[in-house]
Amino acid sequence: MxxxxxxxxxxxxxxxxxxxxxxxxxxxxxxQPAALIIVGGATTGAVLLQSGHRCFLRGVRMVRWVFSPPVENHRAQLRDITAWSGVARREGLLSLERYMLAAHDPFTAKGLRLIVDGVEPNLLREILEIDISSYENEQRLAIKVWEAAGGYAPTIGILGAVLGLIQVMENLSDPGRLGNGIAVAFVSTVYGVGLANLVFLPIGNKLKALLNREIMMREMLTDVFAGIAAGDKPRVIEERLSSYRR
Known part of the structure; x- marks a missing residue:
């Protein structure tokens, strides 16, 4: 958490x-339920129209990262990398198959599988970089769901305010109904601006930071896999890893 x-x-x-x-x-x-329906419903509809349902649902699922980000265990990962490079150096690349079968991360398993299959280092790097690029584009589109919500919500809040004022103007002859229209007008603006700046935009920025961290980790693993495939010494691979920890 x-x-x-x-x-x-x-x-x-x-x-x-x-x-x-x-x-x-x-x-x-x-x-104000009316204001909440206007701002919440219209913002959701606008974002869904922009993103499509698959991207929208992926963005909604990503919000769990904000409160429960992906766990990173650098020490365990360093131990794994050291084990991979050492075993590959001593026993050959095919010996990494047992690590491939035990890997829980699909990207790690794919990298080890390419090494076991004997893919050339440059081609291995190219394949994994394409995988990273595809994954990054997909995730950034999902994050844009929250950025789009942060952009639409204030404007829709103003729309709700205008609708509330229209209700006020239509009921000038009935003072008892003016209060509700004025409340909807002002609270709609509060909902739109508040949700955008306190919820939607912070969530989007947090998700971008977490994604950047994950992409850097995948790029590091790509360097590791290419180094192992090229027959680099474990010490050389460790020196390469130290550049990512700066």
Whole structure:
């Protein structure tokens, strides 16, 4: 669990509610189902129209990374890499098959399989780089779901405000109905701007940072696999890894 993300979201929302309470406001004033339907529903629809359902669902599933990011165990990975290079040096490339079968990460398994199959180092690197590029493009399209939501939400909040004001203008002769229209108008803007800047955009930026970290890890593994395939000494591979840890 990434407690920093939990604390950040809690602090952001808590500060707004606390600030409103200090000014004499009430939480109930911010609860406007009509405004929530307008902003939430229209933003979701706009993002779905832009992204398509597959990309949209992939982006929604990625949100779990924000609170539970992929686990990275650098020491265990370094041990694995040292074991691969040492065994390949002593026993030959075919001896890596047992590590390939035990690998849980598909990218790692693919790299080891290419080594076991005797693929030339340059071709191996090319294949894995294509795999990385394809994966990165797919994930960035999914992340754009959150960036798009952050762009649409404030504008749709303004749209909700205009709709609320239209309701006010239509009921000028009935003062008892003016309050609801005005509430929808202002709360729609709060929902749009608040969701964009406190939820959608931070999630998108966090996911981009996590993806960059994962891509760098895959690039590092690509260097490792190409080095093993080329017959590099374990010490040379370790020196190459040290460049990624700087």
């Amino acid at each position: 990434d407690w920093g993300s939990v604390a950040g979201l809690t602090l952001a929302l808590g500060a707004i509610l606390l600030g409103q309470g200090l000014d004499g406001g009430h939480f109930g004033w911010l609860v």
